[in-house]
Amino acid sequence: MDFKIAKSIFESLYSGVDGYDISSKARKNLPYASKAHTYGEVTPEGFDKILKDAETKSGGVFYDLGSGTGKAVILASLFGNFSKLVGIEIIKGLYHTSKNILARFDPEVKPILPLEKQKQTIKFINSDFLEFDFSDADVVFTHSTCFYDELM
Ligand SMILES: C[S@@+](CC[C@H](N)C(=O)[O-])C[C@H]1O[C@@H](n2cnc3c(N)ncnc32)[C@H](O)[C@@H]1O
Numbered sequence: 178m179d180f181k182i183a184k185s186i187f188e189s190l191y192s193g194v195d196g197y198d199i200s201s202k203a204r205k206n207l208p209y210a211s212k213a214h215t216y217g218e219v220t221p222e223g224f225d226k227i228l229k230d231a232e233t234k235s236g237g238v239f240y241d242l243g244s245g246t247g248k249a250v251i252l253a254s255l256f257g258n259f260s261k262l263v264g265i266e267i268i269k270g271l272y273h274t275s276k277n278i279l280a281r282f283d284p285e286v287k288p289i290l291p292l293e294k295q296k297q298t299i300k301f302i303n304s305d306f307l308e309f310d311f312s313d314a315d316v317v318f319t320h321s322t323c324f325y326d327e328l329m
Contacts, residue, residue: 178291183255184221186286187248190278196246196271203270214268215323218245224252227318236260237315242306243267247275249318251282254297255290259316261298265306272303 200216207214219227233239235258241249244264254262266272279299287295302309307328311317321329 178255178294180221180225180256183252187221187251187255190251190281190286191246191248194246194274194278196248196274199246199270199274200268203268207268211325213243213324213328216245216271217320217322219249219252219320221252221256224249225256228253228256231316233257233259233316238313239263239316240265240311240314240318242311242317242319243321243324244275244301245271245320247278247301249320250275250299250301251278253316253318254282254294254299258293259297261313262300263311264301265304265309265311266301267303267305269303272301275301 196218197216200214204210204214237259239253239257239259239262241264244250244266247264250262250264253259264275266275279301282299
């Protein structure tokens with residue numbers, strides 16, 4: 178898909194969504210703090226490069242472990258050639274935001290995508306990825322800058 182078109186779809190979906198603020202407020206309500214919950218986001222330019230470098234096969238299964246507001250999953254859907262894309266996020270507020278984005282993606286964006294992309298399945302799951310079976314993955318992305326050693 179043309180980069181400029183994909184980027185403008187992505188920016189319109191995420192307009193007004195502040196993942197940093199959602200994460201910060203949600204983490205204040207948790208009974209514990211973890212360095213691994215530190216928030217950060219992919220950019221369309223950076224993520225496009227990552228996908229190209231990964232040389233992903235067509236029709237594979239993509240996971241984002243720690244998916245935040247779902248940006249990497251949505252970008253992988255727009256830029257990649259996956260059949261199934263799954264984002265797993267432990268912080269409820271971020272997970273709910275990704276679900277809201279998906280609720281708009283399906284009716285507003287899917288119908289204007291090429292036919293093979295319309296067949297993609299996208300899921301967001303509120304879970305600790307350490308407790309989730311992602312063994313059907315072909316590509317695992319994780320934005321792990323602040324993950325502690327044991328988690329890595
Ligand atoms: C740096 S953010 C990346 C967000 C998204 N992947 C992106 O690149 O736009 C890392 C995310 O991982 C989540 N996270 C950390 N440990 C997790 C775990 N064990 N299970 C699920 N999510 C986790 C954090 O809450 C945070 O939202």
